[in-house]
Amino acid sequence: MSRISEHNRELIIQAASEIFADQGYAATKIIDIAKRAGLPKPNIYYYFKSKENLYRSVxxxxxxxxxxxxxxxxxxxxxxxxxxxxxxxxxxxxxxxxxxxxxxxxxxxxxxxxxxxxxxxxxxxxxxxxxxxxxxxxxxxxxxxxxxxxxxxxxxxxxxxxxxxxxxxxxxxxxxxxxxxxxxxxxxxxxxxxxxxxxxxxxxxxxxx
The missing domain is CATH 1.10.357.10 (Tetracycline Repressor, domain 2)
Structure with a gap:
């Protein structure tokens, strides 16, 4: 994994941790995680494929x-x-x-x-x-x-x-x-x-x- 990819994954996991902690799994939206991470929404799916996979990573x-x-x-x-x-x-x-x-x-x-x-x-x-x-x-x-x-x-x-x-x-x-x-x-x-x-x-x- 490239340094940029690793950095982006870490950004997404950190942002997802904050959103999931505040809103819970069901209420969390991928677009909110993307905004918090400062990345386009497609990037979330590129690295994690689904909200479920991202939650598991958190x-x-x-x-x-x-x-x-x-x-x-x-x-x-x-x-x-x-x-x-x-x-x-x-x-x-x-x-x-x-x-x-x-x-x-x-x-x-x-x-x-x-x-x-x-x-x-x-x-x-x-x-x-x-x-x-x-x-x-x-x-x-x-x-x-x-x-x-x-x-x-x-x-x-x-x-x-x-x-x-x-x-x-x-x-x-x-x-x-x-x-x-x-x-x-x-x-x-x-x-x-x-x-x-x-x-x-x-x-x-x-x-x-």
Whole structure:
């Protein structure tokens, strides 16, 4: 793909993320996305063929980093390290993909009518893997006996809120936009609460290192 084509696709996905987040799938019109992207309407169809394909691309633009955020569950055995990395990565997704995050959240809240089956399966596989790892830590005595699923629900809600409820956050904080230090503080504070609240202990390997 040429640099121009890649740039145009990124422009369209960003514009579509904003429109889908504001209006929802059904009310969104391709012409509105084209105007927001500053491109002719035929360009949208040239790159994505249909509104459905474009919507899928918007969903994928946030699903890929969400799946990547869970990589520590596959690569590290220390719960304190994994949970801290996961929280920071999830906060970063909300920071860098706020509109696509809202689109994804709205899709889920409406029963995922347009969520492609292969994406749903990837997310379920990731959730099962993450839950299994948390249960392993509990069995090893590295965490209090919390419910793995509800812990994940808490992490999802508390990190995604920085994208989905940005208007409320702006009103409460008096800031038009959160700074990098605000996001860092959010990640650090949430990590502290989760590690202490769940009685997380460092693994022997992590202590030795």
């Amino acid at each position: 969903i994928e633009s946030v699903i890929d980093p969400l799946l990547q955020a869970a990589q520590p569950f596959y690569e590290n055995g220390d719960p304190a390290t994994v949970l801290a990395q996961y929280i920071r990565a999830k906060i970063k997704v909300s920071q860098q993909h706020p509109h696509a995050s809202k689109v994804f959240a709205s899709e889920i809240m409406h029963g995922a009518p347009h969520l492609p089956e292969d994406i749903a399966e990837k997310m379920m596989e990731q959730t099962l893997q993450s839950s299994s790892k948390i249960q392993d830590w509990i069995d090893q005595g590295l965490m209090d006996p919390v419910d793995p699923h509800h812990l994940l629900f808490t992490l999802w809600a508390s990190t995604q809120t920085y994208a989905d409820f940005d208007w409320q956050i702006s009103k409460v904080t008096g800031k038009e936009k959160m700074s990098q230090s605000d996001y860092d503080l959010a990640a650090e504070q949430l990590t502290q609460m989760i590690l202490k609240g769940c009685g997380v202990q460092r693994s022997k390997a992590a202590k030795a290192g």
